[in-house]
Amino acid sequence: MSADGLEGREGRGGPNRPDEPDEPNRRDELDRPHGPDRPDEPNQPDGPDRPDGPNQPDGPNQPDEPNQPDGPDRPDGPNRPDEPNRPDGPDGPDRPDEPDELDRPDGPDGLDGLDGLDGLDGPDGLDAHLVVQRGDFRLDVALTAAPGDVVALLGPNGAGKTTALRALAGLTPLTGGHLRLDGVALERTAPESRPVGVVFQDYLLFPHLTALDNIAFGPRCQGAGKAAARARAAEWLERMGLAEYAGTKPRRLSGGQAQRVALARALATRPRLLLLDEPLAALDARTRLDVRAQLRRHLAEFEAVAVLVTHDPLDAMVLADRLVVVEDGRVVQEGTPRDIARHPRTDYIAHLVGLNLYRGRAEGHVVRLDAERTDALITTTEDLTGPVFVAFPPSAVTLHRDRPTGSSARNLWRCEVAGLEVHGDQIRADLTGELPLTADLTTVAAAELGLHTGTPVWATVKAAQTHAYPA
């Protein structure tokens, strides 16, 4: 497959920056201050390709995709459509959408579809199948994204997210798969020749250069004259609201300012792929909110593909249009933030989004769980048959000291408190027993129940608060 890619590249006469001819247009685009650029997009040379979206491997799987081109829907304000579905949001009202999303194929199917596309001269955007073998660790991740998409690689530490990012940037060589950006194969291209910008986790601003010269570094390397590069850098500082810090050395910048300079430095090379490694991890909680909001705005303005890596689900859900969850070097789930928050497919994701998740076999409204230690049943409102996941939030669990009588809850399990943890004014109880689960209750309720480790309790969950979906 890489041979194909190479031919394709040579056929184009070698230059690794397919966007070169478009440069002037894109530049205008870039320099314009704010988001409303989006509707103009069809004027761009790559515009007409967009409606073909369904050819893209992930096209049909992405219910949200059709909305993408009309940029105004893109998240700009607090009214992001999927916001209410964040883990803490109520689960119920969204139910009606569900049938549309049921036929999402699993990750592996997506992979197959991808490889089937190899012969084609790919569409605009990112089309990557990253395989990196290092010792016992194997990264095998397929990633596709259209221009304008923001994709988050989400996963626990050591899952291979950063390796994937480094492979995209060319800092870690691929041992297999392919990498195509706007139809040009990049897997053999040196990192300095890839149209890729990177914002590193700790920014790696050059400490001996001022903020301005840090940003001008990229344009200089691309052949711009000193004055032109600095002028462009000054524009970027202006856009980032940092004009007065032009002459400041990185160590004198605050975390949030440094992050913006790093973003500007990466964007100043006009990349077709922007990579962000844990963009908010180095910030304290206070700055994080501001910076996240700003970053979201800048990403929304960015007209090419952005891929960010994070272990923070909230960052991922706020910043990205689509999440790719990576565990142990493989994609375990991908989809829109709302989809993933509501239909987690692994314990890791369920834990991230704060749901109790079980796998079992449904017969009508009753799900018999797979777990070997339990033969618990969960009653749900959905009428399904076959392998399913069942999820419910910890807040849906009610605890009782005595076996409740006359409770309308159909799900009743005998459990024991394994641990208690304070979350704000809530207490999260870890329960073992017939069904291992976590329950949230108020501190008052916890005191009334006299909970401590080892306390036997009865846990109930209303069927209406569970949520079953095919596995």
Next chain:
Amino acid sequence: MSEPSGGDPGHDTLTRGARRVRKSGQPGRVRPLRGSVPVPLLLPALLGLAFLVLPLVALLVRTPWSSLPEQLTSAAVWEALRLSLLCATLATAVSLVIGVPLAWLLARVEFPGRGLVRALVTLPLVLPPVVGGVALLMALGRNGVVGQWLDDWFGVTLPFTTAGVVIAEAFVAMPFLVISVEGTLRAADPRYEEAATTLGASRFTAFRRVTLPLIAPGVAAGAVLAWARALGEFGATITFAGNFPGRTQTMPLAVYLALQSDPAAAISLSLVLLAVSVAVLAGLRDRWMTAS
């Protein structure tokens, strides 16, 4: 040992901490080492200090202060001093030009036999300089392995010339620079180079515009070390370049020669070298040692 063990016996080995607390009564005030240095350590330590300082003091004591101005203004002294400074500076420049890339290679590029190469680079550090001089003669002498070709093809003869002095000094001094720069490079975060690369910089551009400025203090410290070593170089110089006043007779050679005939002159010359060394040390400390 001192404060924490007494102040928080729970965290120390319990028995010893407890015993100490009981003895002194006040846990916070146990300072067992302060003021009670064991004599078997103190005496050799003072002897060692005296051993290092005494010769320098003696040099100052015996300096013919009255005739010093006269000694130092003699043409011969100035010639030797000028030659020394010139050759040491040139040797340092040569070391920088070829030593910094060598250090980069050792620090940043994985290649088979890297350990061996590093050992070879370090060898001149421990090699007796006279051996270095003989080796240089065998390599670059008029009948040397390479020297004969230089002589035949270009008519270039290196031994017993000022260029020979520079070569002998660089041979001995460069390892100091390489080792120092390599250490700095290893301590420097290579991801800055990666960041530069993702911004479109070739590996060389990344080195020139990012790495080199970042390691500049280490390079400067290494250069000063190398320069000081070159300034004092004696064995390799006299073996490879001889001892011709005005051409290859550097300060150390002049001192040695003067000692045979005119000890007062030797002392004066030594004093000059001592002053230069102290100045270098002061410069090093102020500019780099405290900064890093």
